[in-house]
Amino acid sequence: MVFNSYSFALFFVLLLVLHNLPLPWKAKKINLLLASYLFYALWNPPFILLLWLSTVVDFYMARLISREQRSAPRKLLLTVSLLLNLGMLSYFKYGGFLLENFTALLSSVGIAFQAAKPDIILPVGISFYTFVTLSYTLDVYRRKAEPEPSFLNFALFVTFFPHLVAGPIVRPEDLIPQFKVPHRATSQQMTWGLFLLSLGLFMKVVVADTLLADSADTVFGVPFPVQPLDAWVGVMAFSGQIFCDFAGYSTCAIGISLCLGFVLPDNFRYPYAAIGFSDFWRRWHITLSTWLRDYLYIPLGGNRKGNVRTYINLMITMLLGGLWHGASWNFVVWGGLHGIFLCAERLIRDWSGKRQRSFAGTNQSDNVLTGSIAQASIIPVSWNGRVGKFGLALLTLFLVDITWVFFRAPDFGSAMRILLSMFGVIPNGAALLTSLDILKVGTVTVILISCHWFMRHSSLVKLGSRMPWWLLSLIWTGMVILLILTQKSSNSFIYFQF
Amino acid sequence: MTPLQKASVLTLVCVLTFVVGWELYCRSQHLGLSFNDDESLWAHTRKEIYQSSPSRPVIIGSSRVKFDLDLDTWESVTGEKPVQLALAGTAPRPLLTDLANDENFKGTLIIGVTEGLFFTPDGSFPEREATKRVNFYPKWSLSQQLSFHINRVLEPWLYFLDEERLALRPLLTDLPIPPRPGTWGGPKFPREFSVTKFDRQEIMTDAMVADTAIQNKVKAVWMDIGAHSPKQSLPPFLLTAILNSVKKSVDQIRARGGKVVFVRMPSDGVFREIEKKSHPREQYWDRLLAHTNTPGIYFEDYPALSKYRCPEWSHLAPKDAVTFTQDFIPILQQKTGWPIRIRAAKTPLATASRSVHN
Numbered sequence: 001m002v003f004n005s006y007s008f009a010l011f012f013v014l015l016l017v018l019h020n021l022p023l024p025w026k027a028k029k030i031n032l033l034l035a036s037y038l039f040y041a042l043w044n045p046p047f048i049l050l051l052w053l054s055t056v057v058d059f060y061m062a063r064l065i066s067r068e069q070r071s072a073p074r075k076l077l078l079t080v081s082l083l084l085n086l087g088m089l090s091y092f093k094y095g096g097f098l099l100e101n102f103t104a105l106l107s108s109v110g111i112a113f114q115a116a117k118p119d120i121i122l123p124v125g126i127s128f129y130t131f132v133t134l135s136y137t138l139d140v141y142r143r144k145a146e147p148e149p150s151f152l153n154f155a156l157f158v159t160f161f162p163h164l165v166a167g168p169i170v171r172p173e174d175l176i177p178q179f180k181v182p183h184r185a186t187s188q189q190m191t192w193g194l195f196l197l198s199l200g201l202f203m204k205v206v207v208a209d210t211l212l213a214d215s216a217d218t219v220f221g222v223p224f225p226v227q228p229l230d231a232w233v234g235v236m237a238f239s240g241q242i243f244c245d246f247a248g249y250s251t252c253a254i255g256i257s258l259c260l261g262f263v264l265p266d267n268f269r270y271p272y273a274a275i276g277f278s279d280f281w282r283r284w285h286i287t288l289s290t291w292l293r294d295y296l297y298i299p300l301g302g303n304r305k306g307n308v309r310t311y312i313n314l315m316i317t318m319l320l321g322g323l324w325h326g327a328s329w330n331f332v333v334w335g336g337l338h339g340i341f342l343c344a345e346r347l348i349r350d351w352s353g354k355r356q357r358s359f360a361g362t363n364q365s366d367n368v369l370t371g372s373i374a375q376a377s378i379i380p381v382s383w384n385g386r387v388g389k390f391g392l393a394l395l396t397l398f399l400v401d402i403t404w405v406f407f408r409a410p411d412f413g414s415a416m417r418i419l420l421s422m423f424g425v426i427p428n429g430a431a432l433l434t435s436l437d438i439l440k441v442g443t444v445t446v447i448l449i450s451c452h453w454f455m456r457h458s459s460l461v462k463l464g465s466r467m468p469w470w471l472l473s474l475i476w477t478g479m480v481i482l483l484i485l486t487q488k489s490s491n492s493f494i495y496f497q498f
Numbered sequence: 499m500t501p502l503q504k505a506s507v508l509t510l511v512c513v514l515t516f517v518v519g520w521e522l523y524c525r526s527q528h529l530g531l532s533f534n535d536d537e538s539l540w541a542h543t544r545k546e547i548y549q550s551s552p553s554r555p556v557i558i559g560s561s562r563v564k565f566d567l568d569l570d571t572w573e574s575v576t577g578e579k580p581v582q583l584a585l586a587g588t589a590p591r592p593l594l595t596d597l598a599n600d601e602n603f604k605g606t607l608i609i610g611v612t613e614g615l616f617f618t619p620d621g622s623f624p625e626r627e628a629t630k631r632v633n634f635y636p637k638w639s640l641s642q643q644l645s646f647h648i649n650r651v652l653e654p655w656l657y658f659l660d661e662e663r664l665a666l667r668p669l670l671t672d673l674p675i676p677p678r679p680g681t682w683g684g685p686k687f688p689r690e691f692s693v694t695k696f697d698r699q700e701i702m703t704d705a706m707v708a709d710t711a712i713q714n715k716v717k718a719v720w721m722d723i724g725a726h727s728p729k730q731s732l733p734p735f736l737l738t739a740i741l742n743s744v745k746k747s748v749d750q751i752r753a754r755g756g757k758v759v760f761v762r763m764p765s766d767g768v769f770r771e772i773e774k775k776s777h778p779r780e781q782y783w784d785r786l787l788a789h790t791n792t793p794g795i796y797f798e799d800y801p802a803l804s805k806y807r808c809p810e811w812s813h814l815a816p817k818d819a820v821t822f823t824q825d826f827i828p829i830l831q832q833k834t835g836w837p838i839r840i841r842a843a844k845t846p847l848a849t850a851s852r853s854v855h856n
Contacts, residue, residue, distance in 0.1 A: 043640075045640070188503075191502045432681060433681065436671065436683065440670070464502070473504070473508040485666040485669070486667070
C-alpha cells in the first residue's frame with residue numbers, strides 16, 4: 001500500500017478511529033501490528049513470511065545472546081542472525097547481480113557458462129526492515145541495549161507500517177519505549193501530523209511525480225546523446241525528484257506516526273543547502289548514514305587507526321552504502337564518488353590545517369561519519385561569508401548532481417553519455433525537453449534550493465510556530481488544492497525498490 | 499484554539515470551498531463524465547478475457563475500434579458485451595503477444611489495424627504504453643485493486659476526477675508557452691474530443707459532434723502528428739519481423755482453439771489519402787492477412803461499412819458507431835463463419851439517440 005492511494009486513505013481513517021477507541025493499550029498495539037501486516041500484505045502477501053521470519057529469529061536470537069555470557073556462543077548466535085538477515089537480503093536483492101557478474105567473470109577467462117536467469121522478485125522494503133532488525137540484534141550483542149521482553153513490542157517496532165517499507169530506519173530506542181506506555185495523539189500532534197502528511201504527499205505527488213518525473217524519465221530514457229541544456233535539466237529534474245520522492249515519503253511517515261501519537265526520527269534536513277559532503281550526509285537520509293556510521297564505519301575502526309585507514313574505512317562505508325541501494329555497479333560508482341568526495345574534503349581540511357566546525361546551529365551530535373569526519377569541511381576562512389557559503393552549497397549540489405547521474409542512469413554507458421552531454425563533449429545531441437518541461441524543472445529547482453538555503457539552520461516545527469496561522473493555512477491550502485488537482489498518482493516511491 | 503488548530507480549520511474551509519467551486523466549474527464546461535482509462539481500468543477489463551466467445555470477443559487495437567465498435571449496440575445484438583482492451587494511440591502487438599502467451603486465453607480476438615501504429619518496430623513509441631499496461635497487469639496489487647474500486651465509486655459523482663483532461667498535468671500543458679525550437683510536446687487534443695465509459699468505450703462528446711471548429715482542431719492534431727512521424731517507409735526486414743511476430747502470436751492463439759480476425763475501421767478525408775500513400779493496402783494489409791493466413795474485414799470492401807464519414811477523418815461519431823456496429827456483426831459472421839448469436843434486431847433509433855450525457 002502506498003501513502004498516495006485511496007486504499008491507504010481508507011486504511012488510515014479506519015485505523016485512526018480504531019486507535020482512538022477506548023480499548024486497552026495492548027489491544028491497540030495488536031490493532032497496530034495487524035494493520036501493519038495488512039499494509040504490507042496488500043502488496044504481495046507471501047512476502048509477509050519473510051518479515052515474520054526476520055522478526056521471530058531476531059527476537060529470540062537477541063534473547064539468547066543476552067543470556068549467554070561466553071564469547072564464542074554469543075558470536076555464533078550473532079552469526080546466525082546476520083546470516084539469516086543478510087542471506088535473505090543477498091538472495092533477493094543481489095542474487096541476480098552476483099550470478100550475472102559470476103557469469104561475466106567466467107566468460108572473461110574463457111569459460112562459457114550460461115546460468116538460468118533467476119526470476120527473483122524483490123520484497124518491498126527488505127533493505128529497510130533488515131537494517132532495523134540488525135540494529136536491534138547488534139545493539140544487544142554489543143550490550144548497548146537490553147533485549148525487549150515483549151514480543152508484541154518488538155514485532156511492532158519492526159513492522160510499524162509508517163517506517164516499514166522505506167524508512168526512516170528506526171533504532172530500538174526510537175520506538176520500543178514509545179510502545180511501552182499508552183500513546184494517543186494530542187490535538188496539536190494530530191494537526192501537525194496531518195500537515196506533515198499533506199506536505200509529504202505534495203512533495204511526492206505534485207512535485208516529484210507531476211512536475212519533475214517526466215523530464216528525468218525522458219532524458220535518462222533515450223539511448224542517444226542530448227543537448228547540454230536537456231542533460232542538465234534532466235539531471236536537475238532527477239535531483240529534485242529523488243529528494244521530493246524520498247523526503248516526501250519520510251515526511252508522510254513522520255506525519256502518520258504523529259497522528260497515532262508516535263514520534264519518528266527526522267530523515268532529511270534540507271540536504272541541498274549542504275556545504276560539503278560531510279554536511280550533505282548529515283542532512284540526507286540521516287537514519288541510513290547514522291546506521292552506516294554506527295554499525296559499519298566505527299566497527300571498521302573509524303578514524304581511530306590513522307589517516308590511511310580512515311580513508312579506506314570511508315570508502316568501504318560509502319561503497320557498501322551505494323550497494324545497499326541496489327544490485328548494480330552504478331550504485332557502487334555512486335557510493336564510490338561520495339566516498340571520494342568525502343576523502344577529498346578531509347584531505348583539503350588536513351592540508352589547509354583549518355579545523356573548524358562548519359555549521360553553526362547544526363546539532364553536532366548528529367554527525368554522520370564520526371566526529372572528525374563530520375568536522376571535515378572544505379570551507380576556507382575567506383569563504384565564510386554568506387555569499388561564499390551559498391557558492392559552496394551550490395558547488396556541493398553541483399557535485400551531488402554529478403553523482404545522481406550514476407544513481408539514475410540504467411547502466412554505466414548511459415551515465416557516461418549523459419555526463420558527456422552535460423559538458424557538451426558530444427556534439428549535435430538531440431533537443432528533447434519542451435519549454436514547459438524546462439520551465440517546470442527550473443522553477444522547482446530554484447524554489448527547492450531557496451527553501452533549503454533559508455531553512456538550513458531551522459526546522460519546520462520552528463518555522464510553523466513562528467509563522468502567522470493564516471499564512472500557514474494559506475500554504476497548507478495551496479498544497480492540498482494542488483494535490484486535489486493532481487489527483488491520484490499511481491507511481492510507487494523510488495526508494496521502495498531499494 | 500491554538501494557532502495550528504485555527505490554521506487547520508481555515509485550511510479545511512478553503513479546501514472544501516475550492517472543491518465545490520472546482521466541481522461546479524468542471525460541470526459547467528459540459529465536457530461529459532469520463533472515466534480515467536488508466537492501468538487499473540485496463541487491468542480490470544483484462545480479467546474478463548477468459549469468458550470470451552465469438553459473441554463476446556476481446557478487442558485489441560488502437561483508438562478506431564474503441565470509437566467505432568459500440569459495445570452497448572454489440573450487446574443489444576448478441577446479448578453479450580465485448581471485452582474492450584484497445585488502447586488509443588498505441589500499437590496492439592504487445593497486447594497480442596500478451597494474449598498469445600496467456601495459456602488460458604482460448605477465446606475470440608478482434609484486432610483493429612491502424613497501419614501507422616500497427617506496423618511499428620518493437621520498442622517504438624506507439625508500443626510503450628501498450629507494453630506498460632501488459633507489464634502492469636500481473637503486478638496489479640491488492641492495494642491497487644482496492645484503490646481502483648474506491649475510485650470507481652467516486653468517479654461517477656465527481657467530474658473533476660478526470661486525470662486526462664482536468665488534472666494539473668493537462669492544465670499545465672494547456673498553458674500558452676512558446677514551443678522550444680526542435681522539440682515537440684506531443685499531440686494536444688481539445689478537451690471536448692471524447693470521453694471514456696467504464697467499459698472503455700470511447701465516444702465523441704456532443705460538442706465535438708456538433709462543432710466543426712473542434713473537429714478542425716482534432717484534424718490539426720492529426721496533421722501535427724503526421725508532421726512529427728517518421729517519413730520513410732518501414733524497411734522490408736522490419737516489416738517481415740513484425741509480420742512474423744504477429745503470425746507467431748496468432749498461431750499460438752489458434753493452436754489453443756482461439757479465433758482471430760483483423761479489422762480495418764473507416765477513415766476518410768486528407769487522413770485517408772495520407773494513409774493510402776504511407777501504407778498502401780497491398781503492401782501492408784494484404785500481406786498481413788496472407789502472411790498470417792487470417793481473415794480480415796476492410797471497411798472499403800463493404801458498402802455497409804464504407805458509407806460513413808468521420809467528423810475528424812479518423813473516428814466515427816457515436817450515432818454512426820451504433821449503426822456501423824449493427825452492420826459489422828453480420829459481416830463478421832459471414833466472413834468468419836463464427837457462431838455469433840444474433841438476437842432479433844432492435845430498432846436502431848432506440849440506441850442511436852444516446853449521447854455522452856446519458
